[in-house]
Amino acid sequence: MGASSKDVERELTPFSGVVRTVVLFGRTGNGKSATGNSILGTKAFKSRRSSAGVTSTCELKRTVTSDGQTINVIDTPGLFDSSVESEFISKEIARCVDLAKDGIHAVLVVLSVRTRFTKEEEAAILSLQTIFGSKITDYMVVVFTGGDELEENEETLESYLGGGGCPEPLKNILNLCRNRRVLFDNKTNDKTKKAEQVRELLSVVNMVIAQNGGQPYTHDWFTELKRLRLSHQKEFESLEGKRKMEISELKENMERSYDDKLKRITEMVELKLTQTTTRLQQQLVEEQAARLKVENNLASAQSKTAELDEKKADKSWCAIL
Template identity: 35%
Template sequence: MRIVLLGNTGSGKSASGNTILNQDLFDVKHSPGSVTVNCNKQQANVDGHNISVIDCPGLFDTRDQSKEILQTATGKCMKLSYPGPHAFLLVMKLGVKFTEEEKNVMKWIQEIFGEDAINYTIILFTHADVLKGKPVETYISKSNELKQLIKTCWGRYHSFNNESINNRDQVTELLQMIHKMYFFNGGKHYALQMYK
């Protein structure tokens, strides 16, 4: 299974990759700038399944860069996930303001990866510990924009507490969601020919 992590700098992409793979393979640092500057792929056997995770630089780190640089980074992401990812995980940090950029993130993902990318996207909320035991739906219900974003992704979302790396149930539930999405998409991964 091939999983591509997308999201803002500091959203918890690398930590989520480590949680999924149950190993510290991606560099995780608390920094105001992006720790991940290039697409990076790591693999591990998780519950008897070979899982590849591709960690991409922060989505909006590229706003001052040319479209050519952005396309090069996107091309590398797709090359690392060849023949195509089973899921794009849009990683979003709980407990922070929903930004203008995040409101338009699905449009951006479709422009870069193609219209069909939306059918392969799950929103992954990180830092679930800030909910203090409340369900993530309580957080979601407070934002119409967030509810709309989730609706755009066919209602697919999940939450992680990356501080609780030993909680393998959160990973099992995510992988089950990816499997359901795979069958929803006709038993096909996102194909490179779908990519613009």
């Protein structure tokens, strides 16, 4: 592929902190989602054999490799299948660009060794140049799936491509990609094999980054979407600021309302206490007056009784005499 792993590592050093974004393109059934899952090391994308295609829209998933590389993987539906309408393609390409945000570090064109490479497939891949511009080929890497089938037939990718049966359209695509290609076995359960094929792919991706001066692929669309995103962000922050002011005002109003309610409750309690105290004092005055009246009546009665007793005593003495 034109460079050894050591060369790639030396070339990569200045870009070791880069978050790499790779996009998977290819025909339905070639194993895009399965390849994405192999890169991620988990079943993040839906993947199964289906003639209709499982992925219905662009999706982004992220992983961090054991050596600290952060990889964004964008899976796409079969954008260039013959049954797909141009409106759907346009919509999903825009979504893909939006997900990629700051650019694409590698375009992974997924082909399968299980199926013949057709003129239609060549035209679909060349459509990428029409949509993204000719420079996109500087970022393209071909990923062949079906490595398990080649292994069963005791065949290598080199022998598969080097034989007389390699179609001319496929040779043209490989030439556009400067022969950057890797083989994937997405069915293997061998962890060492899984790790090795992902490591090989990332080495090629790192080489692409180095060859492009560390700059991801961008287009006018990226700039426009970024401008819109920033504009929306400012609007959002403005709304957030307004919302914070509204929340602050609401909080102040609530606190003021609470203070008013607390004050009213305090006043009501004070009024009730005053009314109760007044009533108790009035009752005490009334009780004291009643008790005094009783005492006066009792004293008056006792006085009258004493007078009567004195009169009776006087009469008795008179009778004796």
